[in-house]
Amino acid sequence: xxxxxxxxLIVDDDEINREILWCIFGEDFQVETAENGREAVEKILSxxxxxxxxxxxxVMPEMDGIEVLRLLHDRGLLEQMPVFMITSETSxxxxxxxxxxxxxxxxxxxxxxxVVKRRVESVLELFAARKKLSSQVDIQKEKLYENALLIQExxxxxxxxxxxxxxxxxxxxxxxxxxxxxxxxxxxxxxxLGSGFSRQQIDDIALASVMHDVGxxxxxxxxxxKPGRLTAEEFEIMKTHSIQGALFLESIPxxxxxxxxxxAHDIARHHHERWDGNGYPDRLKGDEIAxxxxxxxxxxxxxALSCKRVYKEAFTRDxxxxxxxxxxxxxxxxxxxxxxFSVEEEIARMYLPEALEAEERARECG
Numbered sequence: 001x002x003x004x005x006x007x008x009l010i011v012d013d014d015e016i017n018r019e020i021l022w023c024i025f026g027e028d029f030q031v032e033t034a035e036n037g038r039e040a041v042e043k044i045l046s047x048x049x050x051x052x053x054x055x056x057x058x059v060m061p062e063m064d065g066i067e068v069l070r071l072l073h074d075r076g077l078l079e080q081m082p083v084f085m086i087t088s089e090t091s092x093x094x095x096x097x098x099x100x101x102x103x104x105x106x107x108x109x110x111x112x113x114x115v116v117k118r119r120v121e122s123v124l125e126l127f128a129a130r131k132k133l134s135s136q137v138d139i140q141k142e143k144l145y146e147n148a149l150l151i152q153e154x155x156x157x158x159x160x161x162x163x164x165x166x167x168x169x170x171x172x173x174x175x176x177x178x179x180x181x182x183x184x185x186x187x188x189x190x191x192x193l194g195s196g197f198s199r200q201q202i203d204d205i206a207l208a209s210v211m212h213d214v215g216x217x218x219x220x221x222x223x224x225x226k227p228g229r230l231t232a233e234e235f236e237i238m239k240t241h242s243i244q245g246a247l248f249l250e251s252i253p254x255x256x257x258x259x260x261x262x263x264a265h266d267i268a269r270h271h272h273e274r275w276d277g278n279g280y281p282d283r284l285k286g287d288e289i290a291x292x293x294x295x296x297x298x299x300x301x302x303x304a305l306s307c308k309r310v311y312k313e314a315f316t317r318d319x320x321x322x323x324x325x326x327x328x329x330x331x332x333x334x335x336x337x338x339x340x341f342s343v344e345e346e347i348a349r350m351y352l353p354e355a356l357e358a359e360e361r362a363r364e365c366g
Contacts (some may be wrong), residue, residue, distance in 0.1 A: 008054070048083070056086065190342075193295060212245070213241065270290070271296050285331075
């Protein structure tokens with residue numbers, strides 16, 4: 001029997017905007033529309049729970065989006081139904097109010113179809129997974145947030161599941177996220193970089209590292225898995241995964257309660273920053289980049305160079321180390337490099353099969 005499509009509500013006073021969103025979601029979802037906030041509230045309250053998500057404009061007649069969001073918040077409806085603010089309003093006051101009231105995400109107009117669709121679908125998948133998990137535990141749903149241990153278990157499972165989902169899309173990555181986690185933990189436990197961190201903090205940072213590329217969920221497959229060099233335009237789209245990753249993590253309220261959130265959010269947004277300020281997206285430099293993010297950044301580069309990817313073969317260990325030392329993949333903190341190379345031999349053992357294959361290819365090429 002064909003599974004019934006989820007029902008979403010699109011609320012916008014502009015008919016063209018409603019039609020655009022209908023075209024984006026109409027194939028995979030049942031879609032209803034409302035022309036203003038008051039009509040939307042009437043539809044939502046008529047049969048609570050019927051909508052899987054609401055896409056809500058901010059500036060509308062009769063009742064604006066913030067008023068609608070406040071009403072839904074006050075009635076406790078945002079726990080079961082994610083609301084996405086889709087608006088051309090750029091005021092930080094609007095955005096702050098939206099997040100404080102419980103909006104799952106704030107998406108700017110004009111919308112990019114594959115981005116808004118991916119962000120909405122990803123959150124709906126998480127909501128479905130959370131409901132499924134809740135049905136399996138021997139407690140009432142309202143007690144879930146009160147039990148710290150169950151929240152921790154939920155968050156860790158969710159984090160690992162999301163990271164694994166990214167790897168399923170990035171077909172050449174293999175055990176990438178787990179190697180990043182292992183390298184991060186190694187550098188924090190075997191070098192002076194971990195001085196001052198508790199064991200719990202080190203565990204949190206290592207777990208947070210697996211989320212570094214979560215923003216790739218918003219990158220089209222044809223770019224993510226392109227077997228060759230990206231064009232300048234494609235690379236600019238690929239670069240957005242750092243910002244998209246941070247926004248995605250911000251959109252998960254239960255994760256914000258977890259001790260790993262500050263690390264995961266910083267790593268997702270800034271793992272492509274560089275020591276000399278030539279990274280992205282915020283062009284941070286020097287110690288403006290947190291040490292945990294510097295570690296993950298270096299681990300990410302080492303892994304990318306050491307492993308075969310859809311667009312390249314694996315480099316030899318000597319070549320990888322030379323490229324990192326000489327800054328061919330961006331400049332790194334000299335103290336970070338010193339610590340890294342003090343344990344690089346141990347880290348290299350994770351790549352033994354890839355390293356042997358790369359060495360053999362180098363010999364064949366003379």
